[in-house]
Amino acid sequence: MLVHGAFADASSWAGVIRHLHATGLTVYAPANPLRGLAHDAAYLRSVVGQIGTPVVLAGHGYGGAVITEADADNVVALCYVAAFGLDAGESLLDVTSRFSPMPGPDPTVAAWLPAWSPAAPDSELYIRRERFLDVYATDLAPRVGSVLSVTQRPIARGALTARSGPPAWARKRSWYAIAAADRMLSPTAQRFMAQRMAATERVVDGSHAVVMSRPDAVAAMIREAAGQCGDQEALY
Secondary structure, X not given: OEEOOOOOOHHHHHHHHHHHHHOOOOOOXXXXXXXXXXXXXXXXXXXXXXXXXXXXXXXXXXXXXXXXXXXXXXXXXEEEEXXXXXXXXXXXXXXXXXXXXXXOOOOOOEEEEOOOEOOEOOOEEXXXXXXXXXXXXXXXXXXXXXXXXXXXXXXXXXXXXOOOOOOHHHOOEEEEEEEOOOOOOXXXXXXXXXXXXXXXXXXXXXXXOHHHHOHHHHHHHHHHHHHHOOOOOOEO
């Protein structure tokens, strides 16, 4: 099961899905609501709970924080792709402030959208279109980055400061693809989180958009996780 992060949607996994389908594997890529960690994890947990067979969860970016929180009995492995593998009581901003900041604090890179309704008072963060390619997807063609900048999905402010619960990676085997050219989430932070969770590490020459620029490498890591965690019929 593939879980996208902020500023993207499930279509960001398209290349990875094609590689996994080519080997006969079943793939799910649900929409991550991006409303807040507890909300998003509860939604993902409900989706996983409807599947009666082993599941490998893969998360990109913020999606890593969601799979860390959305543990279930039938989850057999976790795959992080340039992703947040938070520890208990930790938030996204705790990680980024410790290493290097996300675009959020820099108004030349990102901006806040006002709350879209009185019932949803939380504002939302998005990357300014003119900075999207440079920050998020330096290794994608400019025309592709331009489309992604328009279709990006903003993330609720509260998701950046929400505290994670006990991490699933403390109980499940984990893999981590470090994006060596990432300008969104410091590769140093990625390596720290990978080593903290004792994950099997893979270094990939890619930007934060590594799921789109290097889908072959990402899919290979996920296949490896499934192959080492039991039945090859495991769902992704």
